[in-house]
Amino acid sequence: MQTYNLALIGFGGVARALAEIIRDDSDHLADAVGFRMRVVAITDLNLGTLTQPDGIDLDAVLALPRGTNFAGLPGGSAEVDNEAVIRDSNAAIVVEATFTNPETGEPALSHVRWALESGKHVTTTNKGPVALAGTRLLELAAQHGRRFEFEGAVMSGTPVLRFASQMLAGNRIRGVQGILNGTTNYVLGRLADGLTLDDAVREAQELGYAEADPTADIEGSDVCLKVSILASRVMGVDIAPEAIPTEGISGITSEDIETARHNGQVWKLIGSVTRTPDGTTTARVCPIALENIHPLAGISGATNAVTFDTDLLGQVTVSGPGAGRVETAYALLSDIIAIHAQGGPAA
């Protein structure tokens, strides 16, 4: 059975969850997916670099007290040189899970580029490089005969991109509509329960749904990046995030909510990409009062969902988690499964 060497770039919650899955569940996974995984390098801005070409002892790494760097482990160092590790390690697959600036896509964008240039497959959970340079990076991957996979960039481990390309193959996809941000969906539900926006956001923060600075959620810019990814990767049209009209939920009043309820509707923050009959494609992010029978109307709490409008099947909807460390780690795993299905790493 093939064993794939992985380099983990960024060792936050998601990458740690993947390491735990590999450590704890490799026999089950080998049975289920037909290959094994071995981590040969880890880098993290706060923890340093760890390289063990024959396979890192994940027990030792995961047992490190929080904040203790890799310097005390064999093959460990407090220094970080991501480019050197990505280019020179014996990994076949680079797992990119850093904290990345959504405006510039960096440092993830460079990590992906270095990996592909040095003949390695890449999986990332970062929206930035996919939204800002997805087409360019996929071309680079094709040039080097490697895969660039990023299922987790839209709804964490809930399949959206591969659902469209594999489960709906043969359909013409005429449009995509989604609830793509769990924080705003949770907040909208609590507004409907009578809370103020401030109270609902505070509650979402306490539950761990919302960031300390919830602006990117509330004002729609997180959804905007995801809509840009859906436009290019599902609808085949590159639309830059700044070209997508984006309105968040902060303008929704208690009167709006009452009126919607009276009309049998419910407010949702909807990111959409629509192909009009004349063939042009438009993308948008804004709150919409959906009829109660709309497939997205019943999506409650922090759940995410996407509805595909297709020529042969009509509307098909996938819903599930849109965040979470294990859920997002599964997105990375699903990318590695896809790399394996497409012939596996030659490196």
Place this chain on the structure above:
Amino acid sequence: MQTYNLALIGFGGVARALAEIIRDDSDHLADAVGFRMRVVAITDLNLGTLTQPDGIDLDAVLALPRGTNFAGLPGGSAEVDNEAVIRDSNAAIVVEATFTNPETGEPALSHVRWALESGKHVTTTNKGPVALAGTRLLELAAQHGRRFEFEGAVMSGTPVLRFASQMLAGNRIRGVQGILNGTTNYVLGRLADGLTLDDAVREAQELGYAEADPTADIEGSDVCLKVSILASRVMGVDIAPEAIPTEGISGITSEDIETARHNGQVWKLIGSVTRTPDGTTTARVCPIALENIHPLAGISGATNAVTFDTDLLGQVTVSGPGAGRVETAYALLSDIIAIHAQGGPAA
């Protein structure tokens, strides 16, 4: 580009819809899925047999006045010998879409067997052979190095079986819950609107959702067969339909509906398969008053849906059509795409 020869066994609405797709959209499909299809044989109990080994003129067949048999077409006859056509035609893939007895699985079960024995791949939309003999037929397919595909047996073209095996690969699936019958879901919605059961069923019949005899829908036996398929094909445990406790919706009273509404719940006919912590697997069909926040609570009208309970992703739900001629024809197409992806027909 590879061209696959198809034999259509049964030429009702679903098979006609597939023939229309092949006739009208083959260039688009070739681009999208990487192969072409050619119908070389059609049989139908009412219409006879038509064989044209170089490819049937679908325009001529689809233009036949309703009820006119194949005898007047080149290669046509009013006689039907399905076994001879299945075994001896130059088809590589047999498309089985007959009217089949759900109790015995016949004649579909024999059609599938003859096709596999004679080295042909099979796609079917019939629940019967899958629920009653799925494991045996899959073994027969493996013996002959051919594929037996039946995505349409559960929710027509909405992907469920391949969603579980491909989109959730690597997850442990702990349970499956579904709304697997559009008629009963529509009727339950109208009961909640205040209609009587008789009136709601009559309305569903007028809209084309319900059969003239709605018993299999209302009493749950249609869902029971689908649950048996989910048990074996998703959860890996063969449970015969007759071993699944099955209760339909005819016992739900207006008081039940009022009580549910008062408690923030909604009645759904749920088919479920659950693995308990001790490792046993139980299957069941019965009405359940779901909390409004349950992922299946918002599934309205004739829509079907399945929620998978998984170890890594938690709950993931797919919803879409569960019936319809074009939608079910897409299930057949998706099976042929799967056969192609797995290496295509050697025949």
